[in-house]
Amino acid sequence: MTIRYVESSKLPTSWGMFKMHGFEEVETGKEHVVLSMGDLDTDEPVLARIHSECLTGDALFSLRCDCGAQLQYALHRIATEGRGAVFYLRQEGRGIGLLNKIRAYKLQDCGADTVEANEQLGFGADMRDYSILKPMIEHLGIKSIRLMTNNPRKVKALQDLGVEVTERLPHQSGRNPHNLNYLSTKKGKLGHLLEDDGHSDQ
Numbered sequence: 364m365t366i367r368y369v370e371s372s373k374l375p376t377s378w379g380m381f382k383m384h385g386f387e388e389v390e391t392g393k394e395h396v397v398l399s400m401g402d403l404d405t406d407e408p409v410l411a412r413i414h415s416e417c418l419t420g421d422a423l424f425s426l427r428c429d430c431g432a433q434l435q436y437a438l439h440r441i442a443t444e445g446r447g448a449v450f451y452l453r454q455e456g457r458g459i460g461l462l463n464k465i466r467a468y469k470l471q472d473c474g475a476d477t478v479e480a481n482e483q484l485g486f487g488a489d490m491r492d493y494s495i496l497k498p499m500i501e502h503l504g505i506k507s508i509r510l511m512t513n514n515p516r517k518v519k520a521l522q523d524l525g526v527e528v529t530e531r532l533p534h535q536s537g538r539n540p541h542n543l544n545y546l547s548t549k550k551g552k553l554g555h556l557l558e559d560d561g562h563s564d565q
């Protein structure tokens with residue numbers, strides 16, 4: 364997959380001033396962004412979050428997941444340190460797309476868990492492709508990462524790309540009565556590293 368850098372601009376937020384970097388998949392036209400703060404092109408590991416797009420959680424305030432809360436928590440943590448990056452990947456529904464995600468939600472309404480719903484639609488439990496991260500990381504001059512995640516697959520994906528992950532930082536936020544089964548499935552079936560009273564990772 365060929366990733367093309369497009370442009371960067373300022374992005375003021377409730378947590379502070381970020382810089383937004385736009386990237387495009389040449390073959391598909393799919394667009395991704397990175398929100399950064401501070402100087403990333405140094406030898407010091409960068410506090411980072413890999414966040415897959417979740418329209419329902421990030422923008423529509425859904426309580427079925429913890430995605431929106433985790434995105435906001437990541438921006439808060441970066442702003443507190445004054446340096447870091449959120450890689451916002453347009454891979455809705457763990458890579459199955461928004462409309463298929465709605466279909467999966469309907470199956471969940473009928474009793475399937477999040478993994479079973481994807482499989483009943485003919486998809487894998489997680490269809491995301493993290494190889495697109497490498498050119499973004501190289502463009503930003505990032506040499507190593509402190510990764511905010513509960514998902515060991517993200518750590519392995521970066522390591523497989525040759526990116527040094529110096530530390531995995533638990534990233535727990537957004538637990539509520541509507542997403543308890545969702546979080547339990549992530550821990551039990553997808554291997555997310557969660558405390559018993561903790562939360563999940565998108």
